[in-house]
Amino acid sequence: MIRLEDVHKAFGPNRVLRGLTLEVRDGETLTIIGGSGTGKSVTLKLMVGLLRPDRGRVWVDGEDIADVDEDRLSAVQSKFGFLFQGAALFDSLTVAENILFGVRHLKPDAIDKNGDLAERTLALVGLKPEVARLKPAELSGGMKKRVGLARAIAHEPEYILYDEPTTGLDPIMADVINDLIVDIREKLKITSIVVTHDMKSAYKISNRMAMIHEGRFVAAGTPAEIQSSANAVLRQFITGSSQGPIQMPVRAFV
Amino acid sequence: MRPLRLTLDLFARQVIDLAETVGNIVRLLKKTVTAVFTTRFDGRNVAAQMHEIGVKSFPVTSLTALFTGMVLALQTGFSFRKVFNEPLYVGTVVGLSLLKELGPVLTAVVVAGRVGAAIAAEIGTMNVTEQVDALQTLGTNPVRYLVVPRFLACLAMVPILTIFADSIGVFGGYLVAHWRLGVPSSTYWDEINAIELEDGFHGLIKSVAYALIIVTTACYKGLLTSGGAEGVGRATTSAVVVSMVFILVSDYFLSALLVSFGIG
Numbered sequence: 405m406i407r408l409e410d411v412h413k414a415f416g417p418n419r420v421l422r423g424l425t426l427e428v429r430d431g432e433t434l435t436i437i438g439g440s441g442t443g444k445s446v447t448l449k450l451m452v453g454l455l456r457p458d459r460g461r462v463w464v465d466g467e468d469i470a471d472v473d474e475d476r477l478s479a480v481q482s483k484f485g486f487l488f489q490g491a492a493l494f495d496s497l498t499v500a501e502n503i504l505f506g507v508r509h510l511k512p513d514a515i516d517k518n519g520d521l522a523e524r525t526l527a528l529v530g531l532k533p534e535v536a537r538l539k540p541a542e543l544s545g546g547m548k549k550r551v552g553l554a555r556a557i558a559h560e561p562e563y564i565l566y567d568e569p570t571t572g573l574d575p576i577m578a579d580v581i582n583d584l585i586v587d588i589r590e591k592l593k594i595t596s597i598v599v600t601h602d603m604k605s606a607y608k609i610s611n612r613m614a615m616i617h618e619g620r621f622v623a624a625g626t627p628a629e630i631q632s633s634a635n636a637v638l639r640q641f642i643t644g645s646s647q648g649p650i651q652m653p654v655r656a657f658v
Numbered sequence: 659m660r661p662l663r664l665t666l667d668l669f670a671r672q673v674i675d676l677a678e679t680v681g682n683i684v685r686l687l688k689k690t691v692t693a694v695f696t697t698r699f700d701g702r703n704v705a706a707q708m709h710e711i712g713v714k715s716f717p718v719t720s721l722t723a724l725f726t727g728m729v730l731a732l733q734t735g736f737s738f739r740k741v742f743n744e745p746l747y748v749g750t751v752v753g754l755s756l757l758k759e760l761g762p763v764l765t766a767v768v769v770a771g772r773v774g775a776a777i778a779a780e781i782g783t784m785n786v787t788e789q790v791d792a793l794q795t796l797g798t799n800p801v802r803y804l805v806v807p808r809f810l811a812c813l814a815m816v817p818i819l820t821i822f823a824d825s826i827g828v829f830g831g832y833l834v835a836h837w838r839l840g841v842p843s844s845t846y847w848d849e850i851n852a853i854e855l856e857d858g859f860h861g862l863i864k865s866v867a868y869a870l871i872i873v874t875t876a877c878y879k880g881l882l883t884s885g886g887a888e889g890v891g892r893a894t895t896s897a898v899v900v901s902m903v904f905i906l907v908s909d910y911f912l913s914a915l916l917v918s919f920g921i922g
Contacts, residue, residue, distance in 0.1 A: 481794065
């Protein structure tokens, strides 16, 4: 289980998180929604220890990772898989090397036993074995996301974090990725935390959703509860209206 | 009074920024040195970096050294001819200048421009595309994976490039001294042979220090990069400028230190 308690995080004068508290239950898919720059990705990076909170606690399976040393943090990080927004594949390595990168460092025994681990993981995300020898530059956006997902699950993590998994993809490919997220949760029984502002995706993949606004969670619930919520901030966001309590600066050519 | 105060404020801020940069570079250097002794040696990666840093820099450092030796001989020969009516001590001046100063400094400046920029750009791009974060989530320490191989390669290759640059520069000096100034070959080479080993060590020790400066500064700037393509450009420029300034400033202090220890 992951729990964030009264977490604060600022970048210079910009106070992104201001007392955020959240619990992620084992086996669920929690989707964090919210506007751009509200701290969704920061929240994910705090969970995996890529960022440390200025204040507050981040518990992963009962261990507070806010102040642990690098070795201990590395051990905790091995429980996570992370699909980055742009997939973050290593340009100089082939797809197979990318997929096996984490396994080599985190679970080297798994490679000795399974010579075709990269191909089997590619199959899980719907890609053919031939893709294994390509370089990231030769892949389309959708394929990059799938390979990123394959790399994230190859070492069999307990938690998988998705940062904007459908951003930049066409609607059909976005839906394919949504199906994959659901499929992987069912097959591997992984706890998933997804950050997105794609509402269609959020409704499809989530067991539970939470909205972040002004550095705190303002609403949480099942997709059905979120859709029927009377919270004005949440309603404005899920209907995508420019009118409401969330004020965005508007620039126009005069 | 106000403009003076603003100028002083600006100056103070620059000094604080510089001190912060130096402090962070030293912290990264400490982490890197610790990692060198606690990380399994990645020979393939180090060899690839040695090729990138050393072999690919060889043509440009050699060309720089060749023409530096040539122009040094030319200027020394003509200047001394004016004073002594003869091109005296051309070999001595060319040899000492190259071995103690110009060989290590010019090689370091060229490597800082070529390699420092490439390292900062590569790591910086990895940083802004979240590949550095990805390394961490896949159980790999970025300092161990990205910095250590470049650090070891730079530490090995910059002194080797310096030795080649010294030799090529001395040969360039010989070409001009003999064919342009009419200095007998034996005179030139006798003067070169008379240079003491400590003078060579003086330059080599400095080249090791410059290698440390180049690689640590470039990696630090790369790891600090933010702000997309523009940020990568800024980091690259900054890595080169900061390295060059540190090389030239440290040159004086290193020279003074080495001379005080009787090395060169």
